[in-house]
Amino acid sequence: MEQPQKLRSIITVNEFIRRQEKLTGVATGEFSGLLMDLILASKIVHREVNKAGLVNILGTEGSANVSGDTQMKLDVFANEQFLAALEVGGHCLAAASEELEGIVCFEGGRQRGARYIVALDPLDGSSNIDVNVSIGTIFAVFRVDEPGKLVTEKDFLRPGKELVAAGYVLYGSSTMLVFTTGQSVNGFTLDPSLGEYCLSHPEIRTPEVGSIYSVNEANLNDMPEGVKNYLASCKTKNNPAGKVHTARYIGSLVADFHRNLLKGGIYLYPATAKDPQGKLRLLYECAPLGFICEQAGGRASDGNRSVLELKPDTLHQRCPLFIGSAAMVRHAESFLNG
Numbered sequence: 535m536e537q538p539q540k541l542r543s544i545i546t547v548n549e550f551i552r553r554q555e556k557l558t559g560v561a562t563g564e565f566s567g568l569l570m571d572l573i574l575a576s577k578i579v580h581r582e583v584n585k586a587g588l589v590n591i592l593g594t595e596g597s598a599n600v601s602g603d604t605q606m607k608l609d610v611f612a613n614e615q616f617l618a619a620l621e622v623g624g625h626c627l628a629a630a631s632e633e634l635e636g637i638v639c640f641e642g643g644r645q646r647g648a649r650y651i652v653a654l655d656p657l658d659g660s661s662n663i664d665v666n667v668s669i670g671t672i673f674a675v676f677r678v679d680e681p682g683k684l685v686t687e688k689d690f691l692r693p694g695k696e697l698v699a700a701g702y703v704l705y706g707s708s709t710m711l712v713f714t715t716g717q718s719v720n721g722f723t724l725d726p727s728l729g730e731y732c733l734s735h736p737e738i739r740t741p742e743v744g745s746i747y748s749v750n751e752a753n754l755n756d757m758p759e760g761v762k763n764y765l766a767s768c769k770t771k772n773n774p775a776g777k778v779h780t781a782r783y784i785g786s787l788v789a790d791f792h793r794n795l796l797k798g799g800i801y802l803y804p805a806t807a808k809d810p811q812g813k814l815r816l817l818y819e820c821a822p823l824g825f826i827c828e829q830a831g832g833r834a835s836d837g838n839r840s841v842l843e844l845k846p847d848t849l850h851q852r853c854p855l856f857i858g859s860a861a862m863v864r865h866a867e868s869f870l871n872g
């Protein structure tokens with residue numbers, strides 16, 4: 535007969551955060567509260583994603599977002615849920631989002647003397663929404679120097695190395711939360727029957743080298759010569775893996791990144807003739823995933839230097855991205871510099 539699972543063998547994300555708080559001695563509960571707000575919003579988005587095929591939430595909303603991409607209904611929904619959770623929770627001073635031109639400040643957080651600001655890609659992989667393919671959410675958390683501060687856009691224009699936490703939610707065959715507070719990277723899988731994220735991937739380390747490469751190769755003719763030459767090397771044995779690579783590209787950054795993080799590989803979205811700065815956004819795509827990747831032993835680069843060194847000049851600034859197994863990213867960089 536199947537034995538019931540011992541409850542004590544499950545570590546929920548709430549329990550994990552409590553233990554981490556004790557370990558780090560930061561026992562104010564403020565930061566944990568902020569994470570719990572984000573987690574609540576992610577569960578609401580998970581619920582909506584899972585019934586998306588059944589209700590009229592699919593399809594294009596019609597409007598374009600501030601970066602000129604077509605906005606889907608679920609993008610709007612996810613944006614609203616995350617912003618509402620941050621506002622109601624009272625642990626956040628202000629948020630920036632892919633779906634908002636400017637920042638939004640939360641009066642409640644200010645009155646409570648909150649210290650955190652959050653940058654979000656509420657729904658990543660929007661072209662995959664209406665075909666039931668994995669999508670995600672990315673979040674980046676900074677701390678401001680003065681509790682309850684009146685935040686301006688400038689407070690968000692900081693390099694990724696100043697992040698205090700970053701994470702993503704993958705709405706895939708299971709929903710997963712992966713985050714780091716700058717110590718280790720841990721992954722939690724949502725058990726829908728419990729409504730709890732349970733620790734499933736403790737202390738993730740990404741392989742130093744792998745053999746997956748992920749790129750929208752349809753753009754090849756528009757890519758810099760160095761990138762073309764690097765991609766040619768992926769098709770030979772003349773690379774750190776010493777073997778011909780395998781191509782995997784979902785078109786949802788979170789999903790492509792997550793697979794490569796676990797299996798070893800590289801994701802690249804270089805500058806192209808159409809997008810001279812690349813397509814991805816520094817503040818809420820490249821920096822948070824770069825922070826996670828480097829905490830897991832990988833590397834994230836714009837082709838020249840770590841994306842964590844780059845300070846954005848504007849909220850929606852784009853940046854070329856080469857991210858994944860450290861040896862592979864360094865190999866790619868060697869084609870670009872020199």
Ligand code: AHG
Pocket residue numbers: 603632655657658659660661750785786787788813
């Ligand atoms: P978003 O849906 O948040 O706008 O992000 C889309 C991004 C990223 O998720 C994905 O890897 C990339 O765009 C795909 O771009 P291409 O369709 O140009 O390959």
Ligand code: MN
Pocket residue numbers: 655657658659787819
């Ligand atoms: Mn995105």
Ligand code: MN
Pocket residue numbers: 609632655656657658659660
């Ligand atoms: Mn998005």
